[in-house]
Amino acid sequence: MTEITEVTEITRLRRKAxxxxxxxxxxxxxxxxxxxxxxxxxxxxxxxLYYHTMKHDPQNPKWVERDRFIASKGHxxxxxxxxxxxxxxxxxEELETYSEFGTRLIGHPNNKVPGIEMNTGALGxxxxxxVGMALAAKRDGLNYRVFCLMGDGEQAEGSVWEGAMxxxxxxxxxxxxxxxxxxxxxxxxxxxxxxxxxxxxxxEAFGWDVVEIDGHDFGALIHAFDxxxxxxxxxxxxxxxxxxxxxxxxxxxxxEWHHHVLNDQQLEQALAELQASLKSLGAPEQEGSVHS
Amino acid sequence: xxxxxxxxxALCESLLELAKTxxxxxxxxxxxxxxxxxxxxxxxxxxxxxxxxxAEQNIVGIAAGLAHSGKIxxxxxxxxxxxxxxxxxxxxxxxxxxxxxxxxxxxxxxxYGALGMSHHSLQDFAVTRAIPGLTVIVPADRHETKKxxxxxVQHKGGVYVRIGRNAVEDVYESDDYEFEIGKAVRMRxxxxxxxIAAGETVRFALDAADLLAQQGIHVRVLNMHTIKPLDNDxxxxxxxxxxxxxxxxEHSIFGGLGAAVAEVTAGGAPVPVRILGIPDEPxxxxxxxxxxxxxxxTAENITQIAKTIVQGRVTTG
Numbered sequence: 001m002t003e004i005t006e007v008t009e010i011t012r013l014r015r016k017a018x019x020x021x022x023x024x025x026x027x028x029x030x031x032x033x034x035x036x037x038x039x040x041x042x043x044x045x046x047x048x049l050y051y052h053t054m055k056h057d058p059q060n061p062k063w064v065e066r067d068r069f070i071a072s073k074g075h076x077x078x079x080x081x082x083x084x085x086x087x088x089x090x091x092x093e094e095l096e097t098y099s100e101f102g103t104r105l106i107g108h109p110n111n112k113v114p115g116i117e118m119n120t121g122a123l124g125x126x127x128x129x130x131v132g133m134a135l136a137a138k139r140d141g142l143n144y145r146v147f148c149l150m151g152d153g154e155q156a157e158g159s160v161w162e163g164a165m166x167x168x169x170x171x172x173x174x175x176x177x178x179x180x181x182x183x184x185x186x187x188x189x190x191x192x193x194x195x196x197x198x199x200x201x202x203x204e205a206f207g208w209d210v211v212e213i214d215g216h217d218f219g220a221l222i223h224a225f226d227x228x229x230x231x232x233x234x235x236x237x238x239x240x241x242x243x244x245x246x247x248x249x250x251x252x253x254x255x256e257w258h259h260h261v262l263n264d265q266q267l268e269q270a271l272a273e274l275q276a277s278l279k280s281l282g283a284p285e286q287e288g289s290v291h292s
Numbered sequence: 293x294x295x296x297x298x299x300x301x302a303l304c305e306s307l308l309e310l311a312k313t314x315x316x317x318x319x320x321x322x323x324x325x326x327x328x329x330x331x332x333x334x335x336x337x338x339x340x341x342x343x344x345x346x347a348e349q350n351i352v353g354i355a356a357g358l359a360h361s362g363k364i365x366x367x368x369x370x371x372x373x374x375x376x377x378x379x380x381x382x383x384x385x386x387x388x389x390x391x392x393x394x395x396x397x398x399x400x401x402x403x404y405g406a407l408g409m410s411h412h413s414l415q416d417f418a419v420t421r422a423i424p425g426l427t428v429i430v431p432a433d434r435h436e437t438k439k440x441x442x443x444x445v446q447h448k449g450g451v452y453v454r455i456g457r458n459a460v461e462d463v464y465e466s467d468d469y470e471f472e473i474g475k476a477v478r479m480r481x482x483x484x485x486x487x488i489a490a491g492e493t494v495r496f497a498l499d500a501a502d503l504l505a506q507q508g509i510h511v512r513v514l515n516m517h518t519i520k521p522l523d524n525d526x527x528x529x530x531x532x533x534x535x536x537x538x539x540x541x542e543h544s545i546f547g548g549l550g551a552a553v554a555e556v557t558a559g560g561a562p563v564p565v566r567i568l569g570i571p572d573e574p575x576x577x578x579x580x581x582x583x584x585x586x587x588x589x590t591a592e593n594i595t596q597i598a599k600t601i602v603q604g605r606v607t608t609g
Binding site: 020064111117118119120121122124127129130131132133134135136137139140158159162163165167169 | 339344345347349350352353354355358359360362363365380381384385388389390391422445507541
């Protein structure tokens with residue numbers, strides 16, 4: 001990419017991410033349930049993957065050569081619903097059913113929804129599943145890649161490390177695991193709850209190529225995702241340092257926003273902040289706000 | 293002549309044959325290729341084989357990922373671990389996500405009799421049959437294992453299978469018969485009582501039926517190879533036509549075959565159901581046959597129970 005096209009691409013992604021944040025906040029506000037903090041911290045990661053890096057086709061969700069995305073931190077699903085609806089995997093109007101009785105759009109990824117590969121939600125499951133998918137690609141000579149998004153609190157699950165060992169053992173360089181390293185989990189700081197540092201050295205010791213980036217810097221995100229694997233024969237771990245609640249001033253880095261939901265006034269304020277971000281990115285103002 | 297081929301070996305032989313033409317069949321083991329008798333498969337088809345090391349959560353997750361990509365993975369791992377350590381992966385990655393994974397619990401029940409409760413799997417029917425969408429099968433002999441393996445490749449969806457470690461006596465003369473998942477096989481005809489057994493206890497049920505026949509008591513024997521979905525019609529017919537049921541299983545008396553049968557009769561045709569299995573205690577250690585003997589899982593004890601029921605009915609009736 002030339003420097004100018006990269007600047008344009010990054011601006012496009014930043015605008016898209018703001019729109020996704022607005023959608024997911026409205027979603028959570030309407031349902032009065034959801035994982036606000038984690039969805040906001042992983043929005044930029046999802047935006048970089050779905051709007052830039054991954055090969056995929058919303059009109060053909062089961063396309064054999066598509067890249068696979070596994071949301072191992074399944075509870076942060078609201079950003080994913082917003083992305084999939086925006087891309088046309090299902091009608092945008094369906095977002096209004098989120099968390100309602102009998103809906104497909106539940107509080108975790110649901111493979112009855114086009115674009116969702118596997119049901120997740122129990123932590124520590126995504127990486128072993130991703131290893132299986134990446135291994136199948138190798139055995140079948142297909143060149144799709146598998147992206148698995150994990151939480152940092154999730155690193156306490158033993159099965160994560162079973163999957164890590166197998167990914168390196170089978171030399172799955174078509175596998176990219178991402179840690180949304182926002183530093184907080186439901187009961188406090190991840191390092192207070194169960195220390196997992198040094199994460200970079202642990203993953204390196206398990207045989208992975210570790211790339212540490214600012215998880216809100218689109219230049220770094222697309223470079224890390226597009227260039228993997230940088231070391232042939234090794235799976236890649238993108239350690240994405242993020243801010244829980246990113247983009248909403250009063251929620252940023254606040255542990256209680258793990259699953260706090262916005263009241264009317266907070267939604268108004270959050271959307272106003274995001275509108276200001278859009279404006280600063282030179283985008284036209286979004287229609288409506290609370291009542292859209 | 294006494295059979296010397298254990299069911300695990302029959303499974304491997306079938307898979308070796310089927311994998312010749314079906315390249316989607318894969319076998320995964322957790323450092324268990326020897327215990328599973330699957331070393332010949334690993335050697336013959338290295339591209340269709342995956343070793344995961346001693347990691348039972350991982351093996352099920354990887355299998356689910358492979359199945360999602362169109363493979364037909366057979367996960368062979370000790371039943372005691374596969375039905376306990378991996379159960380959340382079985383529930384979520386296999387049953388809930390509806391992946392085509394065949395879970396083969398090897399050395400099931402009290403196959404590892406002397407190794408203690410950590411290595412006994414006497415709760416696996418109870419756990420697996422409570423998971424929506426999962427099929428649960430326990431073949432009785434090598435012939436049924438072969439028929440079942442062929443059926444598993446055709447069947448779409450998650451299945452838990454339990455097989456034992458040691459060679460067991462045949463209950464079929466050959467594999468020349470109809471095997472259908474979910475359909476019980478009536479192996480002895482009789483209307484005085486029904487014995488329903490599964491897996492290695494089918495042999496005891498048949499021997500008991502033969503002993504009873506010598507004494508003029510004719511009982512029905514059902515081989516309930518599929519614990520779930522249970523053949524409700526066969527159970528209800530047995531209850532209505534024979535009036536009493538004895539179930540025999542290498543499993544806790546809680547939640548297994550007997551419980552499944554009683555759930556059906558209670559609602560549809562209430563008759564006495566006597567559940568013979570391992571009581572609610574850490575099972576005593578020893579050789580499999582000694583453990584069966586200790587808990588009365590024998591042809592002689594089944595015969596005795598059957599006589600008590602049938603004769604009681606005559607005297608009180």
